[in-house]
Amino acid sequence: MPRNRLSHVDAKGRIRMVDVGAKPVTDREAVARGTMAMSAAARKQIRAGAVKKGDPLQAARLAGIMAAKKTSELIPLCHPLVLTHVSVELTATRTGYAIEARVRTSGQTGVEMEALTAVAVAALTLYDMVKAVDKTMTISDIELVEKKGGRSGHYVRGPR
Numbered sequence: 001m002p003r004n005r006l007s008h009v010d011a012k013g014r015i016r017m018v019d020v021g022a023k024p025v026t027d028r029e030a031v032a033r034g035t036m037a038m039s040a041a042a043r044k045q046i047r048a049g050a051v052k053k054g055d056p057l058q059a060a061r062l063a064g065i066m067a068a069k070k071t072s073e074l075i076p077l078c079h080p081l082v083l084t085h086v087s088v089e090l091t092a093t094r095t096g097y098a099i100e101a102r103v104r105t106s107g108q109t110g111v112e113m114e115a116l117t118a119v120a121v122a123a124l125t126l127y128d129m130v131k132a133v134d135k136t137m138t139i140s141d142i143e144l145v146e147k148k149g150g151r152s153g154h155y156v157r158g159p160r
Helices: 040-048 056-069 112-130
Strands: 026-037 083-092 096-107 138-148
Touching: 026 112, 040 112, 056 083, 056 096, 056 112, 083 112, 096 112, 112 138
Parallel strands: none
Antiparallel strands: 026 096, 026 138, 083 096
């Protein structure tokens, strides 16, 4: 298949799942990031441990890990993968939180979608936990920042 063709579309324009059966098993890793901006009041409640629903950072971390494991159930053409590692970190920033997910597997296809899904669901969970304080929160800049393994090799996102 030419490199400029979409891998999930066949020659007749029909959606298809890519056959990865002939690809070699390699170690693969992906890192995705996103940001969450929120009000000073929301940041203060989180940092003081005063959110009535519980610890939103721990809930978001767990939700992100669970989401990575369920990606093939959420994204129609993703292959189910056995993940060997998933981490989700939420770091306080001046305006809210930075969210980073790192996902690893040894397999025939990469884990970019799992890392991106982990960030998105962690952010949505953080929103859900704090929405009573701030409905104006913004989730943004969810992006793949690095991937390793597979035919395309090592990718690192350059500066914007």
